Amino acid sequence: MARFSLLSRSTPSKDTGPEPEETAVKKSADPLEEKDLPTFEADDADKAETDDQKTDEPASFDHLEAKLRVHNKLIDEIDLSVLDKLGEAEIKKQVGRLVSEIVRDERIPMNQAEVLEFADSVYHEMTGLGPLEPLLADPSISDILINGAKQVYVERRGELELSEAKFRDNAHLRRIVSRIVSAVGRRVDESQPLVDARLLDGSRVNAAVEPVAIDGPLVSIRKFSKKPLTLEKLIGFGAMPKEVAEFLFNAVKCRVTCIISGGTGSGKTTLLNALSKAISHKERLITIEDAAELQLQQPHVARMETRPPNLEGKGEIRQRELVKNALRMRPDRVILGEVRSEEAFDMLQAMNTGHEGSMATIHANNPREAISRLEQMVAMGGLRISSEAVRGQISSAIGIIIQAQRLSDGSRRITHVTEVTGMEGDVIQMQDIFLFNRLRTAEDGTVVGEFRATGLRPKCLDEMQRRGVQLPMEYFDPGKPLLEVPGK
Numbered sequence: 071m072a073r074f075s076l077l078s079r080s081t082p083s084k085d086t087g088p089e090p091e092e093t094a095v096k097k098s099a100d101p102l103e104e105k106d107l108p109t110f111e112a113d114d115a116d117k118a119e120t121d122d123q124k125t126d127e128p129a130s131f132d133h134l135e136a137k138l139r140v141h142n143k144l145i146d147e148i149d150l151s152v153l154d155k156l157g158e159a160e161i162k163k164q165v166g167r168l169v170s171e172i173v174r175d176e177r178i179p180m181n182q183a184e185v186l187e188f189a190d191s192v193y194h195e196m197t198g199l200g201p202l203e204p205l206l207a208d209p210s211i212s213d214i215l216i217n218g219a220k221q222v223y224v225e226r227r228g229e230l231e232l233s234e235a236k237f238r239d240n241a242h243l244r245r246i247v248s249r250i251v252s253a254v255g256r257r258v259d260e261s262q263p264l265v266d267a268r269l270l271d272g273s274r275v276n277a278a279v280e281p282v283a284i285d286g287p288l289v290s291i292r293k294f295s296k297k298p299l300t301l302e303k304l305i306g307f308g309a310m311p312k313e314v315a316e317f318l319f320n321a322v323k324c325r326v327t328c329i330i331s332g333g334t335g336s337g338k339t340t341l342l343n344a345l346s347k348a349i350s351h352k353e354r355l356i357t358i359e360d361a362a363e364l365q366l367q368q369p370h371v372a373r374m375e376t377r378p379p380n381l382e383g384k385g386e387i388r389q390r391e392l393v394k395n396a397l398r399m400r401p402d403r404v405i406l407g408e409v410r411s412e413e414a415f416d417m418l419q420a421m422n423t424g425h426e427g428s429m430a431t432i433h434a435n436n437p438r439e440a441i442s443r444l445e446q447m448v449a450m451g452g453l454r455i456s457s458e459a460v461r462g463q464i465s466s467a468i469g470i471i472i473q474a475q476r477l478s479d480g481s482r483r484i485t486h487v488t489e490v491t492g493m494e495g496d497v498i499q500m501q502d503i504f505l506f507n508r509l510r511t512a513e514d515g516t517v518v519g520e521f522r523a524t525g526l527r528p529k530c531l532d533e534m535q536r537r538g539v540q541l542p543m544e545y546f547d548p549g550k551p552l553l554e555v556p557g558k
Contacts, residue, residue: 162190166193169192173185191203199250200237200242200246201236201246202235202246202291204235205222205224205235206291208224211226211293213293215230215289215290216289217288218283218287218288219243222235225480228479243287247287247289250269250277251265254267254268260279261381262378263283264276264278266360268361269291271293272362273293273294274294275289275290276290277290292363294363294365298343298344298367300347301315301344304341307481307482308556309341309484310483311521311552312553313545313552314484314487314521319347320348321469321530321534322429323348323539324427324530324533325426326427326469326470326534327426327427327428327468327469327470328429328472329429329440329470330430330474331434331471331472331473332433332474332475333433333435336476336482337476337482338431339363339364339407343366343367346368346429347367349427351369353368354402354403355371356403357371357372357374357405358389358392358396358404358405358406358407359373359376359408360375360407360408360410361375364405372399372401388411389410389411390413390416393406393416393417397423402425403425403427404417404420404421404425404428405428408431408433409447411450411451412447412448412451412452415460418444418464418467421467422466434473437500441471441490441498444464448463458496462493465492466492469490469530470489470503471486472487472488473486473488475506477517478517479515481517483506483555484506484521485506486504486505486506487505488500488502489501489502489529489530503526503528503546504524504552505524506520506555507519507520507522516556517555519555520551520552520555521551521553521554522548523546524548525547526546527543528546
């Protein structure tokens with residue numbers, strides 16, 4: 071079988087006979103092995119010069135600069151038409167060999183292990199997202215926050231820390247951002263400096279470039295695990311007790327409409343993904359998002375995504391249009407990744423017209439504020455509807471509001487499970503079913519608290535019982551905590 075080489079130009083070699091026709095180089099392209107990697111021993115003169123440098127001016131080696139220099143040299147030498155014919159493993163081998171040759175030719179001071187690592191980073195620069203690739207591969211990192219080329223923060227276990235990853239300059243970072251957004255058919259430039267996108271693994275990306283970002287591109291990447299978190303794992307993390315999880319699971323199963331409220335990074339999408347397991351596989355689900363990130367656990371899911379305007383400012387498709395269209399596609403449930411604007415009215419209409427059990431997330435600090443925000447969003451549509459009529463729509467459409475919160479120690483908790491019980495006059499009536507009570511903060515910064523039932527019996531229990539779901543009444547006993555955090 072013929073083998074390809076990435077080099078576009080031939081290099082001198084010993085005459086060993088004709089090569090296969092498909093080979094693009096006259097030099098062999100054997101896999102990279104450690105014995106092929108260069109190590110350098112300086113001669114006496116070089117050693118003397120090095121010693122002088124150590125005493126006078128310590129030399130520093132910029133790995134990032136060298137990587138980009140080698141990358142640019144490879145671009146000049148590589149036959150790009152060959153790349154499509156090679157698999158990932160073969161490209162890595164070829165790139166590794168070429169990098170080792172360049173390192174040897176330019177006498178870059180690296181040992182064997184460093185050359186292997188260096189070759190990987192050059193490969194990521196060529197085919198991936200450069201300095202971001204190691205961070206994306208690290209399962210302990212949940213968020214990547216980039217403030218210009220030299221400042222890359224990551225979140226581990228709820229705490230931010232400055233990483234060692236850097237970009238050469240803002241132009242280098244800008245190229246990586248363009249590579250991300252172009253992969254999903256979007257653009258980012260001076261005319262459209264803000265963009266929402268996603269990576270191939272579903273991770274959410276938001277970017278802002280000049281002139282909006284003054285000191286260089288700003289990028290936020292919310293990573294998602296390849297395996298969505300389950301309710302069992304959330305219970306194990308202390309996000310909620312099993313009693314609360316069982317109640318919510320059965321509420322979703324029995325088609326109680328749920329709104330998940332919370333701030334940025336509070337775990338709204340994670341919780342929605344986990345609760346979706348309760349939905350029957352016989353139901354047709356339609357998801358609507360700005361950037362597709364939901365990881366529902368059903369086979370019959372139709373996903374739709376908004377589209378920004380083109381260069382002429384035309385062609386924009388907003389969530390509202392998608393919600394209206396979704397109702398013509400015979401959904402059993404409509405799931406909105408996030409309610410942001412006038413699409414709230416169409417969502418309420420869907421929930422009130424045979425699509426019970428629909429779900430959505432919203433940014434709000436508490437359940438009462440979530441209701442107020444929905445009212446404001448409906449008003450954005452410019453419809454001539456009285457506030458009383460809007461509240462009536464909300465009270466009849468929504469069954470439960472689940473409040474998620476990220477606490478000061480970085481942990482994520484379900485702080486409220488609140489039921490919407492109806493209208494009294496022109497006021498929407500609500501009752502808390504479960505609450506997380508924050509008791510104190512330990513010396514190490516850990517938030518100490520407990521989950522308790524309020525003692526109120528949910529009205530939706532009657533419907534759940536009619537559908538065959540029986541929950542123990544002790545779940546709603548306020549006499550003892552359901553879960554203490556941290557656990558004893």
